[in-house]
Amino acid sequence: MKLLAIVHSTHMGNTMQIAEAMAEVAPLTIAPFEDADKYNLLQYDAVGFGGGINAGSHDNKLLEYVKKLKEVPKYSFVFSTSATGKSRKYNAKLIKLLESKGSKVLGSFGCKGLCKFFIFALVGGVNKGRPNTDDFDAAQSFIEDVVKSVEREKQSK
Numbered sequence: 001m002k003l004l005a006i007v008h009s010t011h012m013g014n015t016m017q018i019a020e021a022m023a024e025v026a027p028l029t030i031a032p033f034e035d036a037d038k039y040n041l042l043q044y045d046a047v048g049f050g051g052g053i054n055a056g057s058h059d060n061k062l063l064e065y066v067k068k069l070k071e072v073p074k075y076s077f078v079f080s081t082s083a084t085g086k087s088r089k090y091n092a093k094l095i096k097l098l099e100s101k102g103s104k105v106l107g108s109f110g111c112k113g114l115c116k117f118f119i120f121a122l123v124g125g126v127n128k129g130r131p132n133t134d135d136f137d138a139a140q141s142f143i144e145d146v147v148k149s150v151e152r153e154k155q156s157k
């Protein structure tokens with residue numbers, strides 16, 4: 001089993017921390033977004049696309065990168081961190097994009113992350129201490145479920 005996560009984490013490194021927690025319990029290689037082109041996505045059993053939320057969805061750079069992929073991985077998963085933690089809403093655009101290109105999205109995860117954008121910086125940010133150990137535990141359960149889903153998919157073929 002080989003998993004890859006392409007991570008666009010720029011504001012506070014929050015989403016990278018989540019990816020690192022996942023990599024502690026799963027055979028997950030982390031590719032920072034700027035290195036994404038160095039990886040052949042088709043060599044992995046599933047590929048995760050994660051990042052901080054910027055104005056209601058994953059950052060445009062990550063969305064454009066996925067849009068431009070000639071071939072998408074057969075199985076994927078999506079994750080994010082954001083100020084509100086509303087991942088169901090925020091992950092939807094990237095999930096739809098992956099599905100429209102033919103990837104089966106096996107899971108979606110999100111949690112709150114420290115935000116020091118704009119006026120929040122004046123009070124030291126919102127969501128201090130997030131992601132926290134509960135978030136890391138939830139991320140680890142999530143990736144363990146992704147691994148199980150990949151195994152199930154492969155067995156059913």
Ligand SMILES: Cc1cc2nc3c(=O)[nH]c(=O)nc-3n(C[C@H](O)[C@H](O)[C@H](O)COP(=O)(O)O)c2cc1C
Nearest residue numbers: 009010011012013014015052053055056083084113
């Ligand atoms: C320019 C900018 C736009 C943001 N837009 C949103 C948003 O629309 N909704 C939200 O909940 N959080 C928003 N945030 C907060 C970030 O998504 C949050 O801090 C996230 O954890 C950053 O992830 P990162 O450190 O991995 O980049 C925004 C932050 C910045 C800097």
